[in-house]
Amino acid sequence: MAFYNKTFLLSILFLFTVNSHAQSRAQNLSATQYKQSVLINFIITPGNDCVGYQIQRSTDSINFDVLYDYSGICGNQPIAQSITFTDEVPVKNAVNYYRILIPPADYSKITSIVFSDISEKGYLLYSNPISKNFILLSNSNKGELTIFNQTGCLIKEYTPDENGLYKEDFSAFPNGLYYFIIQSAIGKDVSGKLIKQ
Numbered sequence: 001m002a003f004y005n006k007t008f009l010l011s012i013l014f015l016f017t018v019n020s021h022a023q024s025r026a027q028n029l030s031a032t033q034y035k036q037s038v039l040i041n042f043i044i045t046p047g048n049d050c051v052g053y054q055i056q057r058s059t060d061s062i063n064f065d066v067l068y069d070y071s072g073i074c075g076n077q078p079i080a081q082s083i084t085f086t087d088e089v090p091v092k093n094a095v096n097y098y099r100i101l102i103p104p105a106d107y108s109k110i111t112s113i114v115f116s117d118i119s120e121k122g123y124l125l126y127s128n129p130i131s132k133n134f135i136l137l138s139n140s141n142k143g144e145l146t147i148f149n150q151t152g153c154l155i156k157e158y159t160p161d162e163n164g165l166y167k168e169d170f171s172a173f174p175n176g177l178y179y180f181i182i183q184s185a186i187g188k189d190v191s192g193k194l195i196k197q
Helices: 002-020
Strands: 026-034 037-044 050-058 065-074 081-087 094-102 111-115 123-126 133-138 145-148 154-158 165-169 176-182 190-196
Touching: 026 094, 026 111, 037 050, 037 094, 050 081, 065 081, 123 190, 133 176, 154 165
Parallel strands: none
Antiparallel strands: 026 037, 037 081, 050 065, 050 094, 094 111, 123 133, 133 165, 145 154, 145 176, 176 190
């Protein structure tokens, strides 16, 4: 009797393992920033009808919240169903992770996008605190970037590339807090701070 119980449990474990590694029907998941929103596209592959799906979002790729819950019939026997959804309120200046759930437990692969909103501060600084390199994007019309130390002494001046990006190696500077100003030809200058560690 114990032999049959072990065989039964091993069979269930095998089926669960096979099913947990099966490919999801939600395929080709992509996320693209468009102005102040994120466009999410995916397809549901041909097969039996499914009863609803969820679009889920996370900022840590582990804990997901339901962003949209569709409770109708989805999927189609002969052809793939293409779905587009707009996330109108992505988390600003952060990585947004997305996945699709077709109940009860068919999860798509996770896709992610860094949603950049330079309208809040007038700039976007990647990698802050920085250890070596930083990339700074400003909406101040490609003005000169000036960096100062904590006592207000000028440390360095940079000019942007043709795309308005400042891509700089900051490894030679000591650890600490620095301030920067991006001069604008029109409008207000943009200022902020960065941390070298």
